[in-house]
Amino acid sequence: MDRLSTSTLCTSGNDGIWIDIENGELKGMTLIAGRDSGDIIGLSARSCSNEHMGSLMPSLKEYASTLRVVDLHNYRYIRNLHESIVDLPFLQRLILSRCDRLEKLPDSVGKLHNLVELDLFDSFQVSELPEGISGLQSLKRLRIGGSSGIANKSLQRLPESFGELTSLEDLQLDKCKALKSLPASFGGLKNLTRLSLRECKALKFLPPSIVRCTNLIELNLLKCVSLKYLPPDFGSLVLLEDLNMFKCKTVKEIPHSIGCCGFLAFIDLRKCKNLSNLPDEIGTLSRLRMLHISDCTGIVEIPDLIGELPKLEVFQFENCTSLKSIPSSCYKFLDDTMKSRMLGHEFNE
Numbered sequence: 129m130d131r132l133s134t135s136t137l138c139t140s141g142n143d144g145i146w147i148d149i150e151n152g153e154l155k156g157m158t159l160i161a162g163r164d165s166g167d168i169i170g171l172s173a174r175s176c177s178n179e180h181m182g183s184l185m186p187s188l189k190e191y192a193s194t195l196r197v198v199d200l201h202n203y204r205y206i207r208n209l210h211e212s213i214v215d216l217p218f219l220q221r222l223i224l225s226r227c228d229r230l231e232k233l234p235d236s237v238g239k240l241h242n243l244v245e246l247d248l249f250d251s252f253q254v255s256e257l258p259e260g261i262s263g264l265q266s267l268k269r270l271r272i273g274g275s276s277g278i279a280n281k282s283l284q285r286l287p288e289s290f291g292e293l294t295s296l297e298d299l300q301l302d303k304c305k306a307l308k309s310l311p312a313s314f315g316g317l318k319n320l321t322r323l324s325l326r327e328c329k330a331l332k333f334l335p336p337s338i339v340r341c342t343n344l345i346e347l348n349l350l351k352c353v354s355l356k357y358l359p360p361d362f363g364s365l366v367l368l369e370d371l372n373m374f375k376c377k378t379v380k381e382i383p384h385s386i387g388c389c390g391f392l393a394f395i396d397l398r399k400c401k402n403l404s405n406l407p408d409e410i411g412t413l414s415r416l417r418m419l420h421i422s423d424c425t426g427i428v429e430i431p432d433l434i435g436e437l438p439k440l441e442v443f444q445f446e447n448c449t450s451l452k453s454i455p456s457s458c459y460k461f462l463d464d465t466m467k468s469r470m471l472g473h474e475f476n477e
Contacts, residue, residue: 144169153187156180160197170197183229185210192216199223207231214239225249225271231282232256238263245269249300255282262289267296268319274303279327281306291316291337302326302348309333315340324348332356339364346370350396353377363388374420375399387412398444399423406431415439422446430454435461 145161156177160170168191173181183205188195189212196218200206207229213222214236222243224230230251238260246264248254249271257272270293273280284306291313299320301307308330315337323344325331332354338344339361347368349355355376363385371389373379374396380403386392387409393416397403404426410419411433419434421427422444428451434443435457443461445451 148175159191162194167194169194170199171195172197172199172201173203174199174201176203181205183207185213188212188216193218195219197221197223200227202226204228209234213237216240217242219243220266221245221247223247224251227251228253230254233258233261235260237261240264242266246271248272250274250278252278252280253282254280255284257283257287257290259287259289261287262292264293265295267293269298270296271300272304273301279303279305283307284330285309286311288313290314294318296320298322300324301328303328305329307331310335310338312337314338317341318343320344322346325352327351329353334359336361342366344368345391348372349376350374351376355379357381358383361385365389367391370394372396373400377401379403381405382407382410384409386410389413391415393417393439396420397424401425403427405429406434408433410434411437413437418442420444421448423448425449428452430458432457434458 144163147159147161149155149157149159158172158175159168160172161167162169171188181203185206187210188198192212192215195216198219201223204227206227211234214234219240220242225247231253232255235258237258241263243264244266246267252274254272272283280303283304285308288311290311294316296317297319302324303326305327307328312335314335320341321343326348327350329351331352333356336359339359342364344365345367350372351374353375356378360383362383366388368389369391371392371394377400379400384407386407390413392413395416398420401424403424405428408431411431414437416437417439418441425448427448430445432455435455443458
């Protein structure tokens with residue numbers, strides 16, 4: 129490690145030797161050297177102070193043949209990535225979260241054939257992903273959007289080539305508030321197990337091809353307030369376990385095909401105020417453990433079979449003000465106060 133002779137050797141851990149850089153383009157950053165080989169396998173900007181952060185990302189060409197991880201979390205002043213980023217053939221993780229001024233990725237980002245994780249969370253000015261992203265054939269995890277208090281209001285669409293990311297397992301697009309639709313090719317994500325679209329408030333529908341994502345286990349549509357409907361053949365998602373539609377207030381109905389989602393264990397429909405009824409097929413979901421429909425003020429009746437589901441532990445339907453009756457099998461989910469009030473004054477057995 130002669131080229132680092134003026135740097136300070138900081139710590140030694142299970143993942144390698146951590147080295148603080150005191151000079152040059154990478155000043156203020158930390159390099160991680162492999163414990164056995166001494167090769168530089170990682171770069172982190174997490175300990176970089178504001179004074180060492182420039183508007184231009186430094187070149188990584190010197191470590192191109194060995195870098196596995198580049199972590200530029202909170203490297204807030206860069207608008208573009210250095211061209212050397214796409215010439216890291218062994219890169220597996222690229223962390224670009226909280227890069228406040230970053231607007232886009234290079235068109236040739238698809239050259240990173242070994243990239244497994246790409247994190248753009250809280251980089252709220254990212255306005256597009258290049259068509260070339262489809263070259264990331266090893267990518268398993270992609271995060272874009274924002275966390276609490278931060279939203280991406282720039283990204284309106286994903287490239288049509290997006291469905292070619294066939295290794296993708298975990299996709300998080302939370303709080304991409306300008307995202308209007310998902311590409312028609314979306315069904316090509318055959319290995320997708322988790323999809324989070326929390327607070328994508330401009331999203332009006334899911335592409336019909338999403339039903340080809342047959343390995344999907346978790347679907348989070350929380351506060352997708354413009355979402356109008358689910359695909360009619362939604363039941364093709366046969367491995368789905370968790371469906372969160374809290375405050376999807378423009379959805380009017382749940383497809384009858386949901387009865388084919390035999391692994392569903394959790395359904396949250398709270399505050400779906402335009403929902404007028406629940407399909408009878410929900411009463412056939414033998415693995416269902418939790419069902420929440422509180423504040424669904426348009427629901428008129430509850431299917432008879434819901435209360436007889438063998439594994440149902442929690443069924444909440446408070447403030448469903450349009451309910452005309454409830455099945456007797458559902459009384460067990462009422463506390464004593466609610467039972468007295470609701471059965472005595474609002475419902476007939």
